[in-house]
Structures are given as structure tokens and as C-alpha cells.
Amino acid sequence: MIRLENVSVVFEQKKQQDIVAVKDVSLHIRKGEIFGIVGTSGAGKSSLIRTLNVLQRPTDGKVFVDGEDITNARGKKLRNIRRKIGMIFQHFNLISRKTVGKNVEFALKIQDYPKEDRSKRVKELLEIVGLSDKENVYPANLSGGQKQRVAIARALAANPKVLLCDEATSALDVQTTEEILQLLRKINRELDITIVFITHQLEIAKTLFDRIAVMSNGVVIEENDTYQIFAAPENEITQSLVKDNIKLPSEIVKSVKSEIIKLVYKGEKSVEPIISLANKNFDVILNILHGKIEYIKGKPIGILFVTLEGAHEECERAKQFIADNVEEITTYYNGKKGDPAWNIA
Incomplete structure (x- = not known):
């Protein structure tokens, strides 16, 4: 579903040394899997995931989604590509003056979804995320978990093939995080959507991901299925990340x-x-x-x-x-x- 070939992201700095956020990363992400990218702050995770829908254009390398080279896509072609790719963030970015239903409808509107079908689609999306009773409620009256559910409904508006999650649970408490993870598993399983999720929270990695890429200083230092990453990490940095924290009193x-x-x-x-x-x-x-x-x-x-x-x-x-x-x-x-x-x- 997604293929990265030698992708690098470099931020040029005036009068200072350029910042290399991503360096020569190659990854294959399979159709229908939940793929995790983990690492500490500053590892390059967010810069990398933003190349997958060209919110961040790679300095070098190529990005393919569903077999199509999107690296240099612009204008109408880029808009059509982004219809295949939904994205949710750590902060929910809801429009405070619009109701839940109108927030979701706005996503349909900017995707040129047929006007006569929007109301029906809004109800379908809110049912998927468990918010059928919140259509006329404003964001200020929602919990953090409910706001993230609205953001997920919005990301699913155009029936995407890929869902990108940028630290999507970092602002949530433990119980709410688990509820959101259960929702994402359901979406992955029932809608056959490929999910790419970046996080520094290793507990999420254990329960959600099929495979994991570990990043450090812009480089993917290890990639494997989730069990092997935790059971037999090869890289020293990975070992320090996944090391058991059980302590004897x-x-x-x-x-x-x-x-x-x-x-x-x-x-x-x-x-x-x-x-x-x-x-x-x-x-x-x-x-x-x-x-x-x-x-x-x-x-x-x-x-x-x-x-x-x-x-x-x-x-x-x-x-x-x-x-x-x-x-x-x-x-x-x-x-x-x-x-x-x-x-x-």
C-alpha cells in the first residue's frame, strides 16, 4: 500500500547548519496492516509520516501510495491522492463554532462529496465512531476522547484507503486511549483501511501494531513484527526503548x-x-x-x-x-x- 524509497527530509537553516529530520528511509507498508513508527521525541517520526500525504515534500527519495508515485504531485492530482489518505493528529483541530455533524460535513464538503448525500454520510460516520447521539452537540461539550472520535470520523469522510495517525492518543488518559485503540482496530478490520501510527508510547505499540519501525535521529534503525521487536530487539537503542520496567520493591x-x-x-x-x-x-x-x-x-x-x-x-x-x-x-x-x-x- 505504501512504499518509501530512500526518503530524506532536510530543513534548510539560514546561517546555521541544515537540519536532517529524515535520512535515507526505505519502508514497505502492506495493505490492511497497522504499521507503527516509534521513537523518542526528535527521532523524525512526524516528518516522515507527513511525507506519506505530501504535507511534507521529501528533499530526496520517492513515496508511492497504492502503486502511484505521489512525491511530486501537485494541484488536482495531489487533491485526488489525498482523498485516499485520512489523517488524525494529537490535537483534534475541530471547528468550535460548528456542531459535531457540521464538523464532519465540512470534511465532506472540501472533498466535493455530493451535497445531497452528505447528511446520510455524516450519520454513517458518526455511527462508526460511536457518536450517533452527538450530531448536534458542539465540541466544547465533548470529552477529549469524543473529540478524537469526531476527528476520526472526519478523516474517514472520503472512504480513504490509508489512515495516518500522528501521536493520536498522546493527549488522552489511559482508559480513553484504550477506547480509541479499540476503535482503530475495528476500523482496520471492518473497513480494510491500512493504518500508519506514530507514537512514543510503547504500551500502544504492544497492543495495536502488526509491525514496527524504530526511528532514531532520522534513521530507521530496526524494523520487524511487533513481538520480535519486544522479545528480541537487535539494536541497542531499541533494546533501551523496550526494556522491561518491572521493578522488585x-x-x-x-x-x-x-x-x-x-x-x-x-x-x-x-x-x-x-x-x-x-x-x-x-x-x-x-x-x-x-x-x-x-x-x-x-x-x-x-x-x-x-x-x-x-x-x-x-x-x-x-x-x-x-x-x-x-x-x-x-x-x-x-x-x-x-x-x-x-x-x-
Whole structure:
């Protein structure tokens, strides 16, 4: 659906060094998928996504949408191309003096949608985003989530093939964010719309994206399916972004005198009873202190902190058994020895 070939965006600065916002990026985004672009502030995400509808014209490279080269499109050709591409932003950009219905109708009007069909289409769009009862309400009387739903309805006005989301949930609380993500999943699934979503919020990436490109300093440093990005990141920057933030409370660490072991499970191993088997097969006591298992695109990743007590030889045998059956194992002694990335809350 979208192909970028060696795209760069450079902002020229008078009397200063030019700013390279995007550098030599090539991506293929498949029809019908939800593709995420993640990275910290200043990574070049917004500059890149704006090349996909030529809100930002690339300095170098080419952009193709639905097989058509849009890089140098202008005038009527560009307007026709943009009908295929809806866009929603972090800030909702609603017209305050117009009702919800009129806000959506305005989007139809500027897309030259037949006047006699606009009223029916407005009702269809508001039903899609769950705001059928808000057609005559003004934006000032809506919550943040409702305003974003209006913005989504507006973006869907011309039946686009692609929906671009520029930090579309950054201004929303956690519960409202999840509601918007559910709506976007529904739109992707039921309307077969390809979604490109940029964010710095990794929790969104875990639950929404099919594939992810990670950006840093204008460059795509890693691209893979979502599970692999979180389960086995290759680039150091990606590793720092997706690193688990589960922390062992300091009160627990101070009270434990024996070894503390951190175990990382991935895939099917996440649900295997490794701890029970170790307790059964060796003369040791393994006690779970803290942990979690989460599912990313239906596949589990688990982290457990456990204590290990027993004779030295038995403990070593137990640790070897565990190491053979988990992805990673790290041993600490009261939180003071081992990996410097030891997390204590």
C-alpha cells in the first residue's frame, strides 16, 4: 500500500547548519496492516509520516501510495491522492463554532462529496465512531476522547484507503486511549483501511501494531513484527526503548538473604511450570517474589523474580535446569551483584 524509497527530509537553516529530520528511509507498508513508527521525541517520526500525504515534500527519495508515485504531485492530482489518505493528529483541530455533524460535513464538503448525500454520510460516520447521539452537540461539550472520535470520523469522510495517525492518543488518559485503540482496530478490520501510527508510547505499540519501525535521529534503525521487536530487539537503542520496567520493591530485596534470580520467558516457555519442576526434581526451595506475564500479538513474554535456597551443589543443578528451559537467567545477591541493570523500586 505504501512504499518509501530512500526518503530524506532536510530543513534548510539560514546561517546555521541544515537540519536532517529524515535520512535515507526505505519502508514497505502492506495493505490492511497497522504499521507503527516509534521513537523518542526528535527521532523524525512526524516528518516522515507527513511525507506519506505530501504535507511534507521529501528533499530526496520517492513515496508511492497504492502503486502511484505521489512525491511530486501537485494541484488536482495531489487533491485526488489525498482523498485516499485520512489523517488524525494529537490535537483534534475541530471547528468550535460548528456542531459535531457540521464538523464532519465540512470534511465532506472540501472533498466535493455530493451535497445531497452528505447528511446520510455524516450519520454513517458518526455511527462508526460511536457518536450517533452527538450530531448536534458542539465540541466544547465533548470529552477529549469524543473529540478524537469526531476527528476520526472526519478523516474517514472520503472512504480513504490509508489512515495516518500522528501521536493520536498522546493527549488522552489511559482508559480513553484504550477506547480509541479499540476503535482503530475495528476500523482496520471492518473497513480494510491500512493504518500508519506514530507514537512514543510503547504500551500502544504492544497492543495495536502488526509491525514496527524504530526511528532514531532520522534513521530507521530496526524494523520487524511487533513481538520480535519486544522479545528480541537487535539494536541497542531499541533494546533501551523496550526494556522491561518491572521493578522488585526494595522492601523485598532488603528482607531476602538468599540468592535472587531473574527469569525471562518467551514464547511457549512462558507457560511451562519450570519453577514447580525445579522444586520437585531438586532438593531446593524456589519461591516467587514478583513477576508478570504479558501477551504481545497473542504471544507471551514473562518475567519472574524468585529466591533460591538449598545446598550449593543442588542450587547450581537447579539453576542449570532453569537456564536450559528459559530465555534468560540472571543471579543477584541481595541486589548487589550481577547485572548493573538490576531494578529496585
